[in-house]
Amino acid sequence: MFAEFGYGVLLVTFLVALYSVIAAAYGAVKKSASMVESARRAMFLTFPLISIGAASLIYLLVNNHFEVSFVYEVTSLSMPTYLKVTAWWGGQAGSLVFWSFLLSGFASAVTLRKWDRDIEFLPWVVVVCGITLAFFLGLVVFFENPFTRFWLVGGNVESHMFAPLNATIFTPEDGQGLNPLLRHPGMIIHPPMLYLGFVSFVIPYAFAIAALVTGRTDDRWIRLTRRWSLWAWLFLSFGLVLGGRWAYDVLGWGGYWGWDPVEIAAFMPWLTGTAFLHSVMIQEKRGLLKHWNMILVILTYSLVIFGTFLTRSGVLSSVHAFAESAIGPLFFVFIGVTFATSIALIIWRWPQLSGETEMKSMLSREALFLLNNLLFMSILVVCFWGVIFPLVSELFTGQKVTVGPAFYESATGPLFAALLFLMGVAPLSAWGHSTIQTLGRSIWKSSLAALIVTLILLAVYTNNIYALLGFFLVSFVLFVTFQEFWRGARARQKTQDEGFFTALARLMGRNRRRYGGYIIHISIAVMAIGILGIELFQTETQGTLAQGEELNISGYTVQYRELASWGDQGKGVNYTRAVVDIFKNGIYLGELNPRIDYYAEAEQNMTIPGNRSTLRDDLYILLVDWQPVSSGGATFKIYVNPLVNWMWIGSLLFIAGIIFAAWPDREPVEESLQKKVTQRTSQTSAAD
């Protein structure tokens, strides 16, 4: 009942999305305002429709309708209700519905805005969102239907949407259930965050295409979508961080990022999106790089679709194993067609997009921004190369050759270091013209301070050359950025006659994007501390201990006290939990409880580390194995991950920085005037 209903609603939604595309294009070409209005309303209608479709799916999931194949695959009787709801995006078919649901919601929100003087964009924004929506709904309706059910046909079970001849419905007693590894809070929020990021980037793309089609190629489209891009970036970043945290907490290899193809697939649109956020500033301030911004937003869109496909297709072997399916070629056709069309539009509008001025000085802010873009694109090329290299090598040599994490680390390492350096230099350079002298004058203090920090670290902490270089760059960025806050606040304090902190708060409040950006720079530097720590200084040890025996690692003593096993019949889980006492230099610090949870239904272990986290390092203990209680031995693997906590602290600060930059201003009109004035003054202050 609900299955047919849900399917019918999605089919209707698909048709409505198609209608909105045709009506919008027709209305725009024939200059018929009523057709465009009709298209807008159609787009607006898709959201309630798809919500009803999704609600039917959730109803089936929550009520254990295992005759529906999707429900059978992702839920089981023993799962709590909230997990059954979130199982919506636990499999391919459901996550495509989820994607469409988000897109429909965002597109509706956009069509609701006051269009006034941007009304010529409206039909084309509807066209782009409508085509994307129709593509995903088409996949759901025709290829990856979450509502197909099991039918008993002549003794065999088959899955079909509608009843075959002489078939009776088949309901399995219990579903397969979500993999225990995916039942972690991080993994429940991670996919929707990534998807929110992916889908939000469709909106800036839609406006870019609208600008190209209508020929209104000034920076209006960028100003209209600035906040969308920032929110998209926020969600995408948050999704990546959650994925890392999940790996650290659940996968039990003491790391957080494995250069897995699926991770890279989510990372690539982040890279182009980050480049885009930087380079639009040059277009706004200097009227340059218009072609480039278009290309970046188009690339981001293509990578978003590609990422959606990769994260759900299992084309490449990875720990994120997901279903293989027949929809791969359709994705590639869709990406190819939209990419080619977009590029054709750019070529058509090429003359209108030429810059208003020329880039003159190699050290000007715009040139350094361009360099930043080049570095992000280089990292993108490295990632893309790594992902497609097996296919390329097979094509040319007949042998499948793959590259592993070592490839990504050694190829991107210098690029990340260069980005850090640039993050320190660029905010100090002036728009238009900068020389070594002017730049040197504003840089030397921070460089000197960073050098002193590095020398102190050399004396007391490490003599690893890469670490020292990394810490130099990190402290350089931190000093430069704090200096910027200091200088801005001091200047305002003098002219406005305010206290230092009032001046700082007002300065930041009035220049949200600028200072939000600086907060993000600080957070990146803080994250870099953690990454350097775990990458360069991680130590590990292992051993089998009898009760009372101990292991020593990096000043810690880990003493095995006891171990207990018990079962939870209701959940079908058997827990084995060890108690170990932690000492450092003879001082008792407390106990840790590494565990292994055995999920009988899935026949799978889940190794949960016991982790003691401090700003200095993490003591990360895994219970690997244990002997029967009589002999009382247990095996542990222990990592000490120096400084890694800074990465999580940096991530939180990073998210805070984006929210700060993207937060809506209270008085938009006055605010933007104010912004222009203060930006002018800060430009001159940076130039002097």
Place this chain on the structure above:
Amino acid sequence: MKPKFILGFGMILAAVAYLIFSATQASAERFMTVNEMQAEVPDVVGQSLRITGAVIGESIQYDPNTLTLTFEVAHAPADFKVIEEQGGLAEVLHQAVIDPTRQRVKIVYIGVKPDLLRGEAQAIMTGKLDEAGIFHADELLLKCPTRYEEALPEQASTD
């Protein structure tokens, strides 16, 4: 564009191209099935390889004192199309494990026993084959298709 910009960016691009080239050279590993690897013995002995196969459940042994994990994998096709034709990954792995005529290779891995290791899992290992025909893995990835893939209920196999 002024010539100095073109020169500057050209140099950066060259540097990036070099980075990618050298990193590829240093870390490229051939990706092979068990059959493909055995066909090229002894040429591939000592080379850095990435191989894939189906885990034989009964062969899994773990010594917690030394963290030494040993198991065997049987040849299973890795090509996406072939897997589709033969009825999906779960079926392909199942066939590989129950067929005693398939070529097998012994894997040795030192480390924590992965949660996903079990019979009929797809294993992807990075490491080197030694002269005795034992594959020493430094990295071990596992994929258990039955838990993810669109699979029909048990009763479906009573045809």
